[in-house]
Amino acid sequence: MATLKDMLVALSEEVESYLAKNPSVLMVSASMFPQKWVFRTESGSFTVSVNTTGQARVREGEATKPDVVVEGSHDLLSYLLQSKSTNYGAPKVEAFTKKGRFGYGLIKSRVGLK
Numbered sequence: 001m002a003t004l005k006d007m008l009v010a011l012s013e014e015v016e017s018y019l020a021k022n023p024s025v026l027m028v029s030a031s032m033f034p035q036k037w038v039f040r041t042e043s044g045s046f047t048v049s050v051n052t053t054g055q056a057r058v059r060e061g062e063a064t065k066p067d068v069v070v071e072g073s074h075d076l077l078s079y080l081l082q083s084k085s086t087n088y089g090a091p092k093v094e095a096f097t098k099k100g101r102f103g104y105g106l107i108k109s110r111v112g113l114k
Helices: 004-021 023-028 074-083 098-111
Strands: 035-041 044-050 056-060 068-071 092-095
Touching: 004 023, 004 035, 004 044, 004 056, 004 074, 004 098, 035 074, 035 098, 068 098, 092 098
Parallel strands: 035 068
Antiparallel strands: 035 044, 044 056, 068 092
16 A cells, blocks of 8 residues: 555656646746645645756655645545545645645646645
């Protein structure tokens, strides 16, 4: 069974692939990167960061001044990341920056968010 970190690594690879296939997103929207997203559960937190060249990485813990925070139970976030369906419910999502709102718009359907 994949861990939450494994699923976030898979998500970061999806994001990298999407940006590599769509370089215009980075060129047209250069001011929207870098971004830091925090995924918070009762069992811990992880930060997914995407830099200005479209490379993404996952690290344990919470970034200071994140662009987006996605918070929910471990089971809920795991379900969303695996199934990409909102049938199980929706986590609390807060976008704190214009960059975060932009990024959320790009990937929300890839992770089962509304």
